Amino acid sequence: xxxxxxxxxxxxxxxxxxxxxxxxxxxxxxxxxxxxxxxxxxxxxxxxxxxxxxxxxxxxxxxxxxxxxxxxxxxxxxxxxxxxxxxxxxxxxxxxxxxxxxxxxxxxxxxxxxxxx
Amino acid sequence: xxxxxxxxxxxxxxxxxxxxxxxxxxxxxxxxxxxxxxxxxxxxxxxxxxxxxxxxxxxxxxxxxxxxxxxxxxxxxxxxxxxxxxxxxxxxxxxxxxxxxxxxxxxxxxxxxxxxxxxxxxxxxxxxxxxxxxxxxxxxxxxxxxxxxx
Numbered sequence: 001x002x003x004x005x006x007x008x009x010x011x012x013x014x015x016x017x018x019x020x021x022x023x024x025x026x027x028x029x030x031x032x033x034x035x036x037x038x039x040x041x042x043x044x045x046x047x048x049x050x051x052x053x054x055x056x057x058x059x060x061x062x063x064x065x066x067x068x069x070x071x072x073x074x075x076x077x078x079x080x081x082x083x084x085x086x087x088x089x090x091x092x093x094x095x096x097x098x099x100x101x102x103x104x105x106x107x108x109x110x111x112x113x114x115x116x117x
Numbered sequence: 118x119x120x121x122x123x124x125x126x127x128x129x130x131x132x133x134x135x136x137x138x139x140x141x142x143x144x145x146x147x148x149x150x151x152x153x154x155x156x157x158x159x160x161x162x163x164x165x166x167x168x169x170x171x172x173x174x175x176x177x178x179x180x181x182x183x184x185x186x187x188x189x190x191x192x193x194x195x196x197x198x199x200x201x202x203x204x205x206x207x208x209x210x211x212x213x214x215x216x217x218x219x220x221x222x223x224x225x226x227x228x229x230x231x232x233x234x235x236x237x238x239x240x241x242x243x244x245x246x247x248x249x250x251x252x253x254x255x256x257x258x259x260x261x262x263x264x265x266x267x
Binding site: 021023055059062 | 137158169170216219231233238
């Protein structure tokens with residue numbers, strides 16, 4: 001699992017590439033939590049290159065989302081592959097995560113939340 | 118005709134991908150659709166995760182055995198371990214996930230999510246323990262007719 005990061009005017013855009021499974025979950029969770037701690041809690045997770053995720057990977061997303069909320073921030077998901085979308089829908093977490101297929105819309109959502117906060 | 122594949126890995130999470138890849142390759146011999154294949158892989162990975170995490174308490178150095186039977190119209194997978202057995206009633210007690218409430222973070226995580234995913238992705242799921250050998254057996258039909266010829 002490879003993580004790349006860039007900042008879009010205060011919003012962290014993190015791109016994950018590979019499988020997000022039990023073996024990868026601890027280091028990926030730590031890197032993302034560190035990023036949330038260092039930033040302002042607004043994060044876009046681009047999962048367009050994550051072809052497979054299990055429940056351990058899902059727990060990483062939930063941990064990061066909770067950490068962001070504790071900072072009055074938010075995490076949105078971008079570009080879900082069919083396997084990851086199916087996992088999120090099976091666990092009904094689409095009701096918790098905002099999901100986007102367009103980066104501009106994801107940024108707008110976080111800016112809106114920022115303005116409201 | 119049933120074609121059978123036996124695999125054995127060490128109880129380390131890094132080894133699970135080896136089984137995943139083998140099963141994906143095997144499923145390409147069938148007419149399973151990509152979403153069906155993803156569901157089988159998810160059930161398999163969750164079952165091995167459970168064996169490593171719960172039966173062996175995350176301890177490496179123990180065997181996890183996987184047997185896959187590919188029949189004309191059905192795929193069956195057995196995951197064996199020799200660790201702490203699961204209470205088989207857990208399978209029946211877990212039906213479906215509670216609805217997560219976006220406003221309540223306590224509802225976002227659920228214990229037993231792996232078992233629910235296994236039950237969602239497979240048609241039949243059983244668990245038994247015999248003389249120290251725990252076996253999770255799961256199967257689902259292969260839609261779309263017979264497997265591709267060997």
